[in-house]
């Protein structure tokens with residue numbers, strides 16, 4: 001069913017499921033899967049009980065406009081108020097769950113909310129089945145069996161990017177000049193790459209490879225945005241909020257010694273420390289009015305992933321009375337990990353420099369349930385998958401001390417996540 005600004009009345013039921021599947025991905029049928037997976041847990045869904053496509057704002061709208069978030073929040077509030085929910089499990093991710101993807105810029109197409117007809121979730125060793133209908137009918141207690149075989153992706157050809165490597169490095173040099181000229185402190189510049197398969201890409205192949213290779217990341221698929229992001233914009237459980245800020249990157253080393261040396265270099269680098277602290281400060285300022293007991297460690301730690309290592313800060317807080325997860329998403333986006341400092345100047349520079357539309361890349365992606373529990377990541381290490389085409393994105397933070405060649409290499413390391421998921425059966 002398609003959407004409307006007044007959502008329909010949904011009937012929702014969650015029941016416990018006896019399930020031995022090693023991966024929730026194994027339950028997904030072909031088509032447009034919904035997924036949010038980390039450390040063997042999470043939620044997957046399929047079918048559309050209802051969806052909302054949020055309209056882009058007109059060109060010229062402020063780059064920090066938050067209309068798409070407030071429209072989404074209003075729609076979800078209505079949906080939840082009108083729904084009749086029977087929830088026999090009662091955990092974050094049970095009951096009425098809405099998946100969402102929001103564009104980086106308010107003027108881009110692609111912000112959408114989707115409520116699946118069927119959802120399977122897993123947490124703390126418990127698995128559940130949620131079914132959603134808009135017509136009175138009996139809900140199943142067992143999983144409907146209609147899995148279709150997974151289709152291999154086959155050969156991939158690479159097409160031209162919006163900017164060549166040389167043009168992108170020039171864009172980085174120009175950005176460094178603007179920063180040294182005092183116009184701004186940091187801007188995150190991204191590049192794209194376009195892959196084409198011979199047949200429509202089976203997203204389940206990507207999800208399975210991504211969750212295996214990046215178990216601690218958040219492997220996601222929402223309305224065509226598919227990836228494995230390490231960056232948690234926020235998680236809400238009851239009134240607790242957690243967030244993971246990343247900025248500052250090195251590749252992984254070829255052996256243990258080299259890897260350790262790269263990590264130590266990252267921890268000691270003044271340039272990366274500046275880049276990281278601008279990201280943490282943007283979060284502190286945005287969250288300040290919305291939370292209590294904001295706990296931000298003074299120094300970052302090292303987060304090692306299969307392809308790169310990052311400076312990482314784990315943040316905790318308690319939501320202030322009356323503040324929702326989507327209020328916080330709207331306030332946080334874009335953090336200086338994907339936008340820059342000051343935000344508006346960085347957003348304008350990004351729009352005028354990258355030569356492409358980011359769409360959902362670097363925007364919030366995740367889910368929210370009817371009790372307000374939620375997990376939203378920043379859509380990184382991802383691609384927009386449409387039929388046989390995948391549009392990949394990767395970027396990096398530019399500050400006064402950045403080097404264009406090193407930034408290009410950093411984007412290559414970040415592209416590897418999706419490139420290898422598309423091409424390498426052993427990735």
Ligand SMILES: C=C(O[C@@H]1C=C(C(=O)O)C=C[C@H]1O)C(=O)O
Pocket residue numbers: 188190231246247248249310337338380381393394395396397398414
């Ligand atoms: C912009 C990306 O990543 C962001 C930028 C980082 C950096 O500049 O060091 C690190 C992690 C992310 O916050 C990306 O993956 O495309």
